[in-house]
Structures are given as structure tokens and as C-alpha cells.
Amino acid sequence: xxxxxxxxxxxxxxxxxxxxxxxxREIASVIHVLTNNPHAKVLERAKKLHVSAxxxxxxxxxxxxxxxxxxxSAKPDLIVLAGFLWKFPESILEAFPKKVxxxxxxxxxxxxxKGMYGMRVHEAVVSNKETETGISVHYVNEHxxxxxxxxxxxxxxxxxxxxxxxxxxxxxxxMEHFPKVVEELLHV
Numbered sequence: 001x002x003x004x005x006x007x008x009x010x011x012x013x014x015x016x017x018x019x020x021x022x023x024x025r026e027i028a029s030v031i032h033v034l035t036n037n038p039h040a041k042v043l044e045r046a047k048k049l050h051v052s053a054x055x056x057x058x059x060x061x062x063x064x065x066x067x068x069x070x071x072x073s074a075k076p077d078l079i080v081l082a083g084f085l086w087k088f089p090e091s092i093l094e095a096f097p098k099k100v101x102x103x104x105x106x107x108x109x110x111x112x113x114k115g116m117y118g119m120r121v122h123e124a125v126v127s128n129k130e131t132e133t134g135i136s137v138h139y140v141n142e143h144x145x146x147x148x149x150x151x152x153x154x155x156x157x158x159x160x161x162x163x164x165x166x167x168x169x170x171x172x173x174x175m176e177h178f179p180k181v182v183e184e185l186l187h188v
Contacts, residue, residue, distance in 0.1 A: 012042025112145030
């Protein structure tokens with residue numbers, strides 16, 4: 001059985017969706033949820049679903065090998081960033097080449113980069129009067145949102161849509177597509 005480790009920073013709806021999707025499936029299971037936010041709701045969601053969850057600080061992530069060592073002992077087949085806001089250290093990317101993916105709430109390369117996450121993305125989409133947006137699943141590299149794109153799904157943006165309306169459409173796309181994309185990558 002393949003092993004998935006999820007990194008998240010906030011609410012954890014994508015993490016929960018992935019955990020539930022792979023529960024009782026033979027291909028894979030989510031074995032750990034890791035977060036940089038000790039107050040993140042994702043910790044509660046993981047515990048309720050009986051998945052190991054822990055938080056770490058910036059020093060453990062970027063200045064020591066603590067998080068890298070956790071990952072090495074977990075031996076994940078895929079590391080999934082689901083609303084994780086910190087840039088991934090090169091040491092982890094080198095240890096797990098082509099095994100770290102991220103979901104971004106826009107059609108990259110538009111609306112990506114440092115500081116572009118969550119409602120900031122949706123507000124930019126609305127203020128720029130975009131007619132479509134979507135989600136991008138991509139490999140993680142040493143730059144924010146610049147790794148090779150694996151999958152994209154689109155939705156329309158109406159001129160009357162608010163950033164909240166766009167957020168709702170994006171959330172539906174994430175819930176529908178992200179687990180299937182992860183599953184496909186595990187078959188490779």
C-alpha cells in the first residue's frame with residue numbers, strides 16, 4: 001500500500017477530503033498530517049479521522065532536519081501540500097524528487113507566487129475581471145507555484161461573482177478533482 005503525507009496550514013478541508021477518499025482503498029492511505037500552525041483546524045480533522053497529526057515550527061522545518069527525518073522514517077510515496085503556506089526546503093525536495101505536489105486555487109501561471117493564496121487569489125481574480133479561473137495541481141520546486149503542472153480544472157467567473165463566490169467554485173473543483181489526481185499519480 002502506498003503512503004501519503006499531507007502538509008496543511010489551515011482548515012484542512014482538502015486534507016480531510018483526501019483522508020476520507022483513501023480510507024478503505026487498497027492503493028494508499030494518508031499516514032501523517034503535518035502543519036506549521038499549532039492552532040490549525042486540520043489537526044482536529046486528522047485526529048477525528050484517526051490519522052497521526054503534528055505541528056512543527058520554522059526552525060524544525062528550515063534550519064534543522066527534524067521534519068526531513070520524520071519524512072524519511074515515514075517513507076511516503078507522495079507528499080501532498082493542501083493549503084500549506086511555507087516554501088518547501090530544498091533538502092526535502094532533493095530527498096523526495098517528483099514526490100511533492102501542491103494544489104493552487106488558480107490557473108497557474110496566473111495568480112501564483114509568494115503571498116498568493118486563499119482569498120487573496122480570489123480577490124485578484126475578481127478585481128482583474130477574469131472570465132475563468134480554476135485549480136492547478138503541480139509539482140513543487142524551489143520557487144512558489146512554478147513546478148511542472150500536472151492537472152488543471154476550470155470554472156467560469158461571472159461579472160457578478162464576489163471573491164466568496166469564486167472561493168466556493170474553487171472549493172468544489174478541489175473536492176471533486178484533487179483526490180483523483182493524487183490517486184492517478186500513485187498509479188505511476
